[in-house]
Amino acid sequence: MKNIDGKISIIVPAYNEAGRIVPNIEETIRTFDKFGCDWELILMDDGSSDDTFTLADKLSLKHPQRLIIKRNPTHAGKGRALKKAFRYVSGKYVVFLDADMDLHPAQVQTLFDIMRLDNADIVIGSKLHPNSVVNYPLQRRIVSFGYYLLVKLLFNLPCHDTQTGLKLFKVEVLQKVFPRILVKQFAFDLEVLVNANYLGYKIAEAPIVLNAQRAFGRIGVVSVFTTFWDTLTVFYRMYILKYYDRIDYYRRKKLAKESRRLRR
Ligand SMILES: Nc1nc2c(ncn2[C@@H]2O[C@H](COP(=O)(O)OP(=O)(O)OP(=O)(O)O)[C@@H](O)[C@H]2O)c(=O)[nH]1
Numbered sequence: 132m133k134n135i136d137g138k139i140s141i142i143v144p145a146y147n148e149a150g151r152i153v154p155n156i157e158e159t160i161r162t163f164d165k166f167g168c169d170w171e172l173i174l175m176d177d178g179s180s181d182d183t184f185t186l187a188d189k190l191s192l193k194h195p196q197r198l199i200i201k202r203n204p205t206h207a208g209k210g211r212a213l214k215k216a217f218r219y220v221s222g223k224y225v226v227f228l229d230a231d232m233d234l235h236p237a238q239v240q241t242l243f244d245i246m247r248l249d250n251a252d253i254v255i256g257s258k259l260h261p262n263s264v265v266n267y268p269l270q271r272r273i274v275s276f277g278y279y280l281l282v283k284l285l286f287n288l289p290c291h292d293t294q295t296g297l298k299l300f301k302v303e304v305l306q307k308v309f310p311r312i313l314v315k316q317f318a319f320d321l322e323v324l325v326n327a328n329y330l331g332y333k334i335a336e337a338p339i340v341l342n343a344q345r346a347f348g349r350i351g352v353v354s355v356f357t358t359f360w361d362t363l364t365v366f367y368r369m370y371i372l373k374y375y376d377r378i379d380y381y382r383r384k385k386l387a388k389e390s391r392r393l394r395r
């Protein structure tokens with residue numbers, strides 16, 4: 132692999148992916164082994180009700196030095212899974228990669244090339260990049276474009292698509308940003324990027340090739356509504372509450388409330 136000078140930690144959030152998790156991890160292992168760099172893969176099972184964890188855990192016996200398989204006992208959302216997985220990271224670079232293989236991991240090379248070329252701290256795959264090749268349903272394209280407009284209006288981020296499941300970060304970015312993050316579900320990516328941008332980290336976008344593996348996406352009306360609501364709460368915290376500026380003050384306040392409750 133070109134343009135990489137340190138270990139890569141790949142974080143894979145997985146929720147009810149038993150049908151595809153083993154071949155998908157095996158394909159990811161083959162891909163990174165071919166790259167010839169140092170890497171590890173941390174799979175965080177998000178309280179699946181199927182065999183995702185057991186199957187992945189069994190596979191890790193074959194690759195003990197590469198795979199770290201963890202699980203949340205309860206289901207809480209992709210964001211919390213990514214944040215929890217970060218505790219196990221030992222690399223210099225962190226890749227977020229969805230478990231469903233909509234985005235082939237070989238594309239990570241493009242993200243590294245762009246990181247080097249643009250001197251960026253974060254490179255995100257973007258479905259709205261002019262050179263992207265995306266094969267996914269029309270209604271998802273509409274939702275994706277609508278969300279782009281909303282995010283542009285609310286945050287004016289220097290990127291078009293915050294939601295794609297392939298991203299590359301320098302580890303120090305996430306060390307700084309993760310303690311500020313409250314969203315547990317799909318607006319998590321947005322909260323991470325809003326905070327990273329606010330802290331002055333440079334975000335670049337990469338073209339991707341996306342092949343939707345599920346005939347019908349799993350993201351229903353409830354997820355779209357929750358993401359919309361969580362996006363508004365990030366806006367409220369950023370511009371009205373100034374939570375991200377006064378994070379220590381809010382933490383102390385929360386602790387004081389907690390200790391008053393315990394004393395009662
Ligand atoms: N849907 C969903 N996925 C989760 C959750 N927690 C972790 N994940 C994982 O997060 C990644 C993205 O979820 P997907 O359901 O594929 O979401 P998507 O790619 O936006 O939508 P699809 O069109 O269904 O692929 C996958 O690797 C999931 O296994 C969760 O609470 N809900």
Ligand SMILES: [Mg+2]
Nearest residue numbers: 229231233296
């Ligand atoms: Mg997906």
